[in-house]
Amino acid sequence: MIEIKDLHKSYKMGSNSLHVLKGINFKVEEGELVAIMGSSGSGKSTLLNILGMLDGADSGEYTLDNVPIKNLSETKAAQYRNKFLGFIFQSFNLINYKSALENVALPLYYQKVPRKERQEKAMKYLDRVGLKPWAAHLPSELSGGQKQRVAIARAMAAEPKVLLADEPTGALDSKTSYEVMDLIQKINDDGNTILVVTHEEDIAHMCKRIVHLKDGVIVEDKKIEQVRAEQYV
């Protein structure tokens, strides 16, 4: 599903440049649930941004579902993001003047799905994260865990190939974190490919594979026995 070859990325900071990614080689198959771990500054967020086409790499190859991702125009990148990727952020990033349902329907709106169909679909995904009764509520009326579940529903609404989660539990207490992870695991059980960036060990162990990043290189890449989050909920 995802294939990365010899990926380099550096940032210019005044006169000196900061080499963040120093040749990443990495492959993700369909249906995998991968945790990307590393301390701050290890380059994990940069990697996720490049995977999410929010940032471009300096050199190297990136193929997503057999489509080479290179030198995209903003318009094209937006199109690919909409079609291929769903984002889950640490700070939820819901649009605060839109209701939960409208937030979920947003990616469909950008696909120009007709209004009625859009709302039906959004309602379906909202139902799936267990928030159907909250459809008309604004994000400010929801708890942190609920917000993240709305964000997950939004990420899934467009039926993307890959879900990218950047510290999805970073702003939540451990109980809600496990609830969110439970949801992510269930979505993965349905066959969706998910990448989770985290620095929390317990969250990482709820995935099926851990990729350890340190100073811009992969130092460890191992398959693990998945810990089900259900038991903590």
Next chain:
Amino acid sequence: MFNRDRWREILEVLTSNVWRTIFTAFGVCWGIFILIVLLAAGKGLENGIKQDFGDTATNTMFMWTRATTKAYEGLPQGRGFNFKISDVQAIRDNVPNLRFISPRNQLGGFGGNNNVVKGIRTGAFNVYGDYPEIINQDPMAVTSGRFINYNDIDEKRKVAVIGLGVKNDLYEKDEEVLGSYIKIQGVNFMVIGTYKKNNSGGGEEGQKEIFVPFTAFSQAFNQGENVGWMAITANDGSSISQLKDKIIDEMKKRHKVHPEDNRAIGYFDLYEQYNRVESLFGALKAVAYIVGIMVLLSGIIGVSNIMLIVVKERTKEIGIRRALGEQPWSIKKQILMESIFLTIISGMVGIIFGSLVIYGINSLLDSVGPVDMFMSPSVSVGVVTGALIILMVSGLLAGFIPAQSAIRVRPIEALRTE
């Protein structure tokens, strides 16, 4: 364009900070208000001045004879001559596109002696010998009785139509005017009508005139075939300024005036004067537009400024939306539409307020009576449409820079701002 979600979003954004929106809108509102009021004031002045021309046929020239300044065909220089009544037919036959040709004779004039007597009262008035058509060239409202007609001309009736000023000078307050006699230079004329002129150009003087049939005038005052001067009006499609050379040439030929003698025939081209006034108002209108648009411009800069702030505030939201796959063009369109919407709505409010003020001034003018050189200020539908187009364009301009800056932010930077 008529996308429900887009419009909801526009309203949500603009109402999220109501006071800021109102203050921003005020700038545009004020600009368009000034524009409308200035244009209306210009129109009011124009109406006032044009009223001085009254309903006078402006496509008109006046022509009279003077002494020749060149010898020609054995005739000496300095020879005086008169137009004859047969000249009228000659002009009619030889110059096309003329509507009225009125030969006129005149007695009295500015500062003249008392020439009219009624009982024990006397007065100095302008007395004109005229054809009935003159009422079309120098319009007046007949307030009682009738105006001169062709029976009067044919039968050389000694009848007179007098102005309200004449009536006030010669008659008692409620004395019967029609059927009474006035003595003009010793000749009795029966008064058959009174008139009132609308144009204030002549002022008092305009109401102190007496019209009698041309033929009766000629006979009573020994004018013979002579014509003192002529008022000539062209058809609506053609301009008298272009026809006047032809008319004058025809007259020179008939009266044996040297073709290059430019002073033998005097004339006054009303159309030229009128055009001059027209172009003055053109200039006035241009000034109103320039000032109005300049004021509007500062309002538009205000809108542009606020839109920049809105974009700044929504950086993160724009980042999220782009991460979710919204096209840059769609974001740009959103910002542009917000800006145009804000400009047009506030502009409409300005137009409405401007119209209310104009309406107020009009009803004030109505209640205090006519004011010199100012009358019914107004703006036409065309001006309002023009203003709306200006607003549309300015909204687009105001939104352009903010929209550009909205899509310049890369989604990753937008998401990073906490």
